Structures are given as structure tokens and as C-alpha cells.
Amino acid sequence: MDSKLPTTYPLPTIRRLPHYLRYMRGLQRRGLVAVPGTTVARYLNIDSTQVRKDLACIGLAGKPRIGFDLAESIDVIEDFLGWGNTSDVFLVGTGNLGRALISFDGFSDRGVQIIAAFDSDGIQPGTRYKSVPVYPVSKCADLVSRLKVSIAFLCVPAPEAQKTAAMLGAAGITAIWNFTPVKLDVSDSIIVEDVNMCSSLALLTSRLTSNNNSGERRNGDNQRNETELVAAV
Amino acid sequence: MDSKLPTTYPLPTIRRLPHYLRYMRGLQRRGLVAVPGTTVARYLNIDSTQVRKDLACIGLAGKPRIGFDLAESIDVIEDFLGWGNTSDVFLVGTGNLGRALISFDGFSDRGVQIIAAFDSDGIQPGTRYKSVPVYPVSKCADLVSRLKVSIAFLCVPAPEAQKTAAMLGAAGITAIWNFTPVKLDVSDSIIVEDVNMCSSLALLTSRLTSNNNSGERRNGDNQRNETELVAAV
DNA sequence: TAGATTGTTAATCGATTAACAATC
DNA sequence: TAGATTGTTAATCGATTAACAATC
Numbered sequence: 085m086d087s088k089l090p091t092t093y094p095l096p097t098i099r100r101l102p103h104y105l106r107y108m109r110g111l112q113r114r115g116l117v118a119v120p121g122t123t124v125a126r127y128l129n130i131d132s133t134q135v136r137k138d139l140a141c142i143g144l145a146g147k148p149r150i151g152f153d154l155a156e157s158i159d160v161i162e163d164f165l166g167w168g169n170t171s172d173v174f175l176v177g178t179g180n181l182g183r184a185l186i187s188f189d190g191f192s193d194r195g196v197q198i199i200a201a202f203d204s205d206g207i208q209p210g211t212r213y214k215s216v217p218v219y220p221v222s223k224c225a226d227l228v229s230r231l232k233v234s235i236a237f238l239c240v241p242a243p244e245a246q247k248t249a250a251m252l253g254a255a256g257i258t259a260i261w262n263f264t265p266v267k268l269d270v271s272d273s274i275i276v277e278d279v280n281m282c283s284s285l286a287l288l289t290s291r292l293t294s295n296n297n298s299g300e301r302r303n304g305d306n307q308r309n310e311t312e313l314v315a316a317v
Numbered sequence: 318m319d320s321k322l323p324t325t326y327p328l329p330t331i332r333r334l335p336h337y338l339r340y341m342r343g344l345q346r347r348g349l350v351a352v353p354g355t356t357v358a359r360y361l362n363i364d365s366t367q368v369r370k371d372l373a374c375i376g377l378a379g380k381p382r383i384g385f386d387l388a389e390s391i392d393v394i395e396d397f398l399g400w401g402n403t404s405d406v407f408l409v410g411t412g413n414l415g416r417a418l419i420s421f422d423g424f425s426d427r428g429v430q431i432i433a434a435f436d437s438d439g440i441q442p443g444t445r446y447k448s449v450p451v452y453p454v455s456k457c458a459d460l461v462s463r464l465k466v467s468i469a470f471l472c473v474p475a476p477e478a479q480k481t482a483a484m485l486g487a488a489g490i491t492a493i494w495n496f497t498p499v500k501l502d503v504s505d506s507i508i509v510e511d512v513n514m515c516s517s518l519a520l521l522t523s524r525l526t527s528n529n530n531s532g533e534r535r536n537g538d539n540q541r542n543e544t545e546l547v548a549a550v
Numbered sequence: 551t552a553g554a555t556t557g558t559t560a561a562t563c564g565a566t567t568a569a570c571a572a573t574c
Numbered sequence: 575t576a577g578a579t580t581g582t583t584a585a586t587c588g589a590t591t592a593a594c595a596a597t598c
Binding site for chain 1 (some may be wrong): 326328332333334335336337340355360363397398399400404412413414416417420421423427428429458459467468491492494498500504508510511512513514515516518519520521522524525526
């Protein structure tokens with residue numbers, strides 16, 4: 085309670101915590117009560133010092149020859165991440181990705197719950213998708229302030245991203261999980277976390293492109309593949 | 318052609334390239350022919366030296382007072398990323414996320430095309446989803462080798478991720494875009510790129526949790542919100 | 551005890567930022 | 575020309591890894 089926990093944490097550490105949590109939850113389910121940082125490190129293919137440092141950083145201590153207590157570690161990580169209890173969130177944009185997120189059942193383990201969705205299409209008030217009510221975007225700002233919702237998942241088409249984000253900011257949203265590829269221009273007080281799927285894809289495809297210098301390309305002949313595919317099955 | 322391009326590139330640089338590309342494509346569409354690195358930097362909220370370094374790194378040079386030629390830059394970035402022409406990919410797992418990816422129309426701009434999808438449920442051969450044929454997973458290995466497909470998008474439920482990845486590796490897939498939260502254990506020769514949505518969510522929620530030390534939580538009272546919501550609209 | 555694992559300090563590595571002369 | 579922008583070198587910053595004594 086008193087000790088020297090930092091007031092700001094390394095982003096890479098925060099990114100790794102969900103992996104520790106997932107692994108530890110799995111071990112706990114299998115009946116274990118503790119795990120050495122060295123084992124966690126081996127599983128995740130990282131240095132064991134890293135694991136110990138990350139856990140120390142949020143206040144966890146291990147025991148030589150035994151490791152880290154699972155129940156305690158899981159608790160502390162969940163608390164640190166804010167996954168210990170549930171925050172209500174609004175989801176804006178019920179396209180394919182938005183609906184996939186509504187259908188995802190892992191959010192309850194991660195401290196969030198989608199309580200309403202919004203779409204610009206003329207959906208009737210009262211419609212539900214997988215038990216989540218869907219309203220016209222025009223009702224969003226009002227509901228944000230009335231229900232004091234602070235988190236929004238943004239899944240609208242790219243051309244609408246900026247204006248929707250501005251609306252959410254004005255309505256009082258304090259954090260946006262941004263699934264659009266748009267760099268949002270909002271007040272500094274609003275936390276924006278980008279889900280950079282394109283950056284991730286870039287990492288994949290650039291590694292495939294031989295050593296990134298050759299003019300070579302693979303598999304450009306996709307018309308042929310479509311034909312073959314139909315014949316092949 | 319001869320000059321000192323590195324043989325390995327900083328990951329942060331590769332991650333930024335899609336952002337440069339997107340911005341530059343937008344400017345080009347609006348009729349511009351060049352953009353200063355300083356302008357790109359201001360737009361993306363990063364240091365301008367970074368932009369120049371990143372672009373220099375893949376072989377681009379700018380002109381003082383003018384900046385970087387858009388057509389050339391777009392071309393070089395696309396080529397570097399392997400987005401210049403199209404690779405065929407298989408998608409495994411046609412749950413909500415898988416279907417969202419099939420429906421996403423941005424892949425053609427990013428060098429990939431989903432030519433078939435696979436699912437373990439007993440889907441009839443011949444079924445299509447948004448014009449993409451869907452087959453039983455049992456046919457996947459055979460088709461990978463016959464069509465020489467090298468990329469797979471993995472969107473199966475977590476419990477099936479590891480065994481599906483193993484199957485893909487054995488079938489000859491060389492790169493897996495992994496949407497599951499599972500740390501895949503596959504041959505080192507296979508490129509795995511994780512889409513870490515959970516890490517991203519962690520970054521968001523941990524920043525919301527005051528300064529990460531207090532026991533405070535916001536908005537735990539979601540039962541009340543559900544009731545209010547129904548009444549509110 | 552022996553030895554696996556811990557926490558911590560120091561060394562290394564790599565990326566970002568600052569400084570500035572060269573350019574058009 | 576003047577001055578915005580470039581490319582490049584040096585300084586800073588932050589994260590990872592190595593080393594090792596302390597612990598149970």
C-alpha cells in the first residue's frame with residue numbers, strides 16, 4: 085500500500101499482463117496454486133526477468149522455488165487492468181465488425197459489457213441484436229450523459245469515424261476503443277486506443293515479402309486459383 | 318538499387334507505414350502531388366524526424382521545401398509491405414469475427430484476398446458466404462497444398478486454435494494472422510502475427526482505472542443501467 | 551543441504567528526439 | 575534571396591537482457 089509502485093507503467097508491460105492473466109487462469113483451472121515466472125516466460129517466449137519485473141511493477145512478489153501465487157496474481161492483474169468488475173460501454177456502428185464484437189462472449193472476463201449499440205441506419209427503436217438494444221446514433225449523446233457511460237467502442241465506417249468521435253467526445257465519453265483506421269482528432273482529455281489491424285497485417289505481409297527489397301511477388305495469379313478451387317473440391 | 322537499405326527493419330517503422338500510406342492516399346485523391354514529412358508528422362502526432370527516417374529507411378528521399386512525392390511514396394510503401402499485388406489467403410473459423418473479416422472490403426487495398434473459408438461445423442460443400450466458398454476444415458490441408466496458399470487468417474474459438482494452427486503448419490501454410498488470444502506453438506519457420514485485441518483493451522481500461530493503485534472502480538452498477546436504459550428511450 | 555527461483559543492479563540494445571548544416 | 579524542409583549525426587530515453595547474491 086505504501087511501497088514504491090510507479091505512477092506510470094511501461095506500455096509493453098501493460099500489453100503483456102493480459103497474456104500472464106490468461107495463462108494463469110488456465111493453470112488455476114487445472115488445479116495449480118502457483119507458477120514460477122520462469123515457466124510463464126518459457127510459455128510466452130520471453131525473458132524470465134521480464135516476467136518478474138512486470139509482476140513486481142504492479143506489486144506482486146514471488147517465492148523462490150515456488151513462484152507466484154495464482155489466486156493473488158490473477159486478482160492483482162485483474163484489478164490493475166480494471167477487469168475486476170464491469171464497466172458499461174456503448175458500441176457505435178453495427179456493421180460486421182460491430183456485430184462480431186456484440187457477439188463476442190469474452191468481454192465479461194475483461195471488465196466491460198456492451199449495454200447498447202447505435203447505428204446511423206434507420207433502425208427502429210426497440211430492435212435488439214443478441215439481446216443488446218440498438219438505437220439510432222441520434223440518441224447516443226443523450227444516453228451517454230443520462231447513463232454516465234464513459235467508454236465507447238467505435239466501429240463505424242471510416243468516413244464517419246471523425247464526426248462520430250467528435251459527437252462522443254462532446255457527449256462526455258472519456259475513452260474510445262477505435263476500430264477504424266482513422267487517426268481521431270479529439271480532446272486530449274479523451275483516451276483513444278487504436279486497434280491497429282492494418283499495422284498488424286503490415287507486419288505479416290512485409291515479412292512474407294522476401295527481404296523487402298526484391299521486386300518479386302508470390303501468388304499474384306489469383307484468378308487461376310478461384311477457378312481451380314471450384315474444380316478442386 | 319545498390320544503396321544501403323537495411324536487411325531488417327524496426328517493427329515500429331513497419332507499423333507506421335500503413336498510416337503514412339493511408340494519409341498519402343487521401344492527399345493524392347484530393348489532387349496533391351507531394352507532402353512534406355513535417356505535415357505527415359503533425360497529422361499523426363509524431364516527430365517529423367521519425368517520418369523522414371522511416372521513409373528514408375525504405376528508400377524514399379524528399380525534396381527540401383516540397384517534401385515527398387505522393388505517387389512514388391505510395392508505390393514504394395505498397396511494395397515494401399507486399400500490398401502492391403494480391404496474395405490469396407484462406408480464412409479458418411467462420412464465427413462472427415471470421416464473417417466480419419470476409420465482409421471487410423479493405424483487404425484488396427492491402428494485398429490480400431480471402432479465396433476460401435473453412436469451418437468445423439458441418440457446412441455443406443458449395444455453401445458461400447458473401448461469395449466466398451465455405452468448406453469443412455477437413456478439406457483445408459489438401460487445398461492449401463493444391464492451391465499453394467501461404468497465408469491463413471485464424472479465427473477459430475480459442476480451444477481449437479492450437480490444433481488448427483498445427484494442421485495449417487503441417488499443410489504448408491507459411492504465415493498465420495492469429496485473431497485468437499492463444500499463444501500458438503508452431504514451427505519457427507512459420508510467421509505468426511498476433512492481433513492482440515486483449516492487449517489493446519488492457520491499455521484502454523488500465524488507463525481508465527484512475528492511477529492504477531486505488532481500489533476505486535467506476536460504474537459497477539450495470540444492473541441499474543440496463544433498467545434505466547429501457548426506460549430512457 | 552542443494553539448487554531452482556527470486557529481486558535487483560548494471561550493461562546492452564534499440565528507438566525516439568534534438569541539433570544543425572545542406573538544399574532548393 | 576529567405577526560409578521551409580531535408581538528411582544525418584549525436585544525445586536522450588526507455589525497455590530488454592545479463593549477472594549475481596539472497597532465499598526458501
